[in-house]
Amino acid sequence: MEIVHIIFAFIIMLGLLMLGIPIAVIMVLLGAVGGVMAFGWPLVDSIGSIVWGVANENILTAIPLFILLGELLLRSGIADRMYSSLAIWLGRLPGGLLHTNIGCSALFAATSGSSVATAATIGTVALPALNERNYSKSQSLGSLAAGGTLGILIPPSVNLLIYGSLTNTSIGQLFIAGIIPGILLTLLFMLYIGFANFNREADMQEADVPWADKIRALGGLFPPTLIFCIVMGSIYFGIATPTESAAIGVVVALGFSWYTGSLSFEFLHRCFKHTARTTGMVLLIITGAFILNVTLALIGVAQTMTIWVAGMGLSSTGLILALIVFYLLLGMFMDVLSMQVLTIPVAFPIIMAAGIDPIWFGVFVVLMCEVGLITPPVGMNLYVVQGVRTDGGDFKDVMWGALPYAALMLLFTGLLIVFPNIVLWLPRIMLGS
Numbered sequence: 077m078e079i080v081h082i083i084f085a086f087i088i089m090l091g092l093l094m095l096g097i098p099i100a101v102i103m104v105l106l107g108a109v110g111g112v113m114a115f116g117w118p119l120v121d122s123i124g125s126i127v128w129g130v131a132n133e134n135i136l137t138a139i140p141l142f143i144l145l146g147e148l149l150l151r152s153g154i155a156d157r158m159y160s161s162l163a164i165w166l167g168r169l170p171g172g173l174l175h176t177n178i179g180c181s182a183l184f185a186a187t188s189g190s191s192v193a194t195a196a197t198i199g200t201v202a203l204p205a206l207n208e209r210n211y212s213k214s215q216s217l218g219s220l221a222a223g224g225t226l227g228i229l230i231p232p233s234v235n236l237l238i239y240g241s242l243t244n245t246s247i248g249q250l251f252i253a254g255i256i257p258g259i260l261l262t263l264l265f266m267l268y269i270g271f272a273n274f275n276r277e278a279d280m281q282e283a284d285v286p287w288a289d290k291i292r293a294l295g296g297l298f299p300p301t302l303i304f305c306i307v308m309g310s311i312y313f314g315i316a317t318p319t320e321s322a323a324i325g326v327v328v329a330l331g332f333s334w335y336t337g338s339l340s341f342e343f344l345h346r347c348f349k350h351t352a353r354t355t356g357m358v359l360l361i362i363t364g365a366f367i368l369n370v371t372l373a374l375i376g377v378a379q380t381m382t383i384w385v386a387g388m389g390l391s392s393t394g395l396i397l398a399l400i401v402f403y404l405l406l407g408m409f410m411d412v413l414s415m416q417v418l419t420i421p422v423a424f425p426i427i428m429a430a431g432i433d434p435i436w437f438g439v440f441v442v443l444m445c446e447v448g449l450i451t452p453p454v455g456m457n458l459y460v461v462q463g464v465r466t467d468g469g470d471f472k473d474v475m476w477g478a479l480p481y482a483a484l485m486l487l488f489t490g491l492l493i494v495f496p497n498i499v500l501w502l503p504r505i506m507l508g509s
Contacts, residue, residue, distance in 0.1 A: 085110070089418070090409060099414040103364030111371040126366055134319060135241055136362065140355040141322035142232050145303070146184075146193045147347040148329040152338040154299050155184055159201045161296030164285050171269035173211065174219045177202050178269065181223030182262040183297065185230040186304040187325070190354075191412070191449055195224025195457045199464040213469060215272070218477020221457040222265060225446040225485075228412065230258030232307055232322065235412060235445060238362065239438045242369075242420045247318045248311045249503040250438050255308070256498055257439055261488055268484055299332045312506055358413065365417035372421060392430045396493055399423065400444065400486070407448025411456050415445055439499045440492065447485045450478040 085106065092102045108123065149155055159180045166175040181198050185191075199220045206216040228235040231251035240247040285293075307325045310316035316324060333339045390398065406415055420441065427437050449457040458474045492498055 099411075099417075100360040100364040103361075103368040103417070107364070107368035107371045110368075110375065122370070123367055126370060127363055129366075133241065135237070135247060135317075136359065138232075138237055138247070138319040138322045139234055139358055140351055141319065141326055142234055142237070143190065143193075143354050143358075144347060144351040145187055145232075145322065145325045145329055146190055146197075147350050148326065148333055149184070149187055149300065149303075150193065150197050151343060151347055152329070152333040152336055154296075154332060154336070155180075155197050156201050157296035158183060158300055159198065161293040163205070164290055164293040167285075169266075169270060171215075171266075171273040173202065173206055173209065174215055174269045174273070175266050177206075177216070177219040178223045178226075178262060178265045181220070182226050182230060182258065183300050183304075185224075185227040185258070187232075187300045187307075187329075190234055191224050191227035191446070192456060192460055194227035195221060195460045196464055198223060199461050203465055207467065212477075213467075213473040214477035215269075216477070217461050217465065217474040218479075218481060219265070219269065221450050221455070221461045221474055221478040222481030224457045224460065225449045225481075226258060226262060228442050228449075229254050229261065229439070229446060231255060232318070232325075233442065234358070235416060235442050236438060237318065238358075238413070238416055239420060239441060241362070242365065242417065243424050243434060243438070245434045245438060249435050249506060251308065251311055251318065252502045252506050253435050253439050253499050254442070256502060257443070257488075257492065260498065261485070264484055264488060265481060268480060272480075299329075303328050303332075361413050361417055365421070369421045390430075392432050393493060395427070395430050396432070396440070399440075400489065403441075403444035404447065404451070407444070407451045407455075408453060410448070412445040412448060415448060416441065433496065433500060435503055436492070436496050436499045440489065443485060443489055443492070447482050450482050 089102055089106060092105075159176060162179045162183070163173055163176045166179055167173060169175045177198060180202070181194050184197060185194050202220060203216070227233070231254045233251065233254060236250040236254055237247055239245065240250050303325050306328060307321045310321040310324060311318055315321075330339065333343065403415065403419075406419070410418075423441075424434070424437070428434065449455055452458060452475050455475075455478070458471070458478060462471050462474050
């Protein structure tokens with residue numbers, strides 16, 4: 077009967093989401109109402125201390141810092157120069173600028189940490205050049221939407237940070253674990269583009285550029301590469317915590333902004349305003365999640381679900397396959413952050429009981445959320461890319477263009493199930509050192 081109640085509560089939550097009620101409000105409402113029904117008003121009286129505890133969580137300070145880092149790179153023009161530089165190096169491959177879309181998304185993701193920001197930034201920079209050269213609409217828009225998903229896998233990742241905060245898992249190890257899967261998924265995307273356009277070199281391949289110009293173009297890749305090496309290197313070698321490394325990255329980005337002549341009070345005002353807006357949204361959702369999680373823990377939802385799943389006799393692989401189906405269905409109706417904060421507190425005890433590595437599961441969850449970003453009808457990146465296009469074309473262009481990449485992500489997930497060391501090798505070396 078308890079399982080029926082849990083499923084019924086989950087259906088109510090989905091219904092409220094479809095009515096357009098903000099996810100933070102829903103979680104606070106369900107957490108408070110459920111707590112009062114189960115334990116009376118004393119639980120509501122404890123909400124204040126929960127909110128205070130979340131607001132004073134040191135690791136969450138990294139969220140606004142990584143968001144600010146992406147804003148600085150976007151508004152200082154570094155992203156534009158990065159795209160132009162990569163176009164010179166990758167434009168000769170079959171598929172031309174489509175490779176640049178993926179490569180630039182991966183490089184920007186390595187400093188931004190946000191998929192929506194990555195898709196919006198690279199889409200704004202790339203679409204004029206793609207339209208001018210008459211690239212396929214569906215392929216262009218699909219590669220931008222899919223490339224943007226790399227923002228929550230390639231570290232530093234805000235979503236990996238949230239997973240670590242919700243599960244008390246090492247943020248540093250999660251960041252390091254995302255490097256190899258992020259690089260391999262980027263290469264898989266580019267491999268697909270090359271095969272899909274292998275016989276179309278004439279109309280989807282950029283003109284050759286002298287080697288001297290290629291060498292000079294590397295200057296545009298220097299700022300994001302240096303910031304990534306500083307941020308991840310300081311975490312890997314134990315020099316700085318994720319929060320401290322994010323602060324170092326912001327200082328370096330400010331230095332590059334000053335060097336390019338972008339630094340001004342108006343520039344900083346825009347960056348800080350957008351950072352505050354995004355951070356406020358994220359932290360409100362996290363606070364609501366913690367309030368709901370307290371009620372779920374006291375009621376014993378995690379234990380009930382663990383016993384129920386254990387009674388089904390699923391192997392660890394069977395459990396992961398069931399979760400893939402669950403996240404695919406959920407991704408059609410919910411955004412990434414909502415999926416994380418609603419499912420992780422319940423799913424995490426189950427996977428721990430099944431003996432699944434929490435670092436591996438963190439990368440798995442983020443990969444499933446990536447698929448959700450380009451899965452209609454509520455794929456956030458699909459709408460972001462549709463929003464930055466200026467030709468007023470049909471939404472189907474973005475949707476059909478992104479579907480092959482969603483299939484590739486599922487294929488890649490299967491690869492991670494068969495070879496889990498793709499995720500775990502680097503974190504183990506990090507622990508050994």
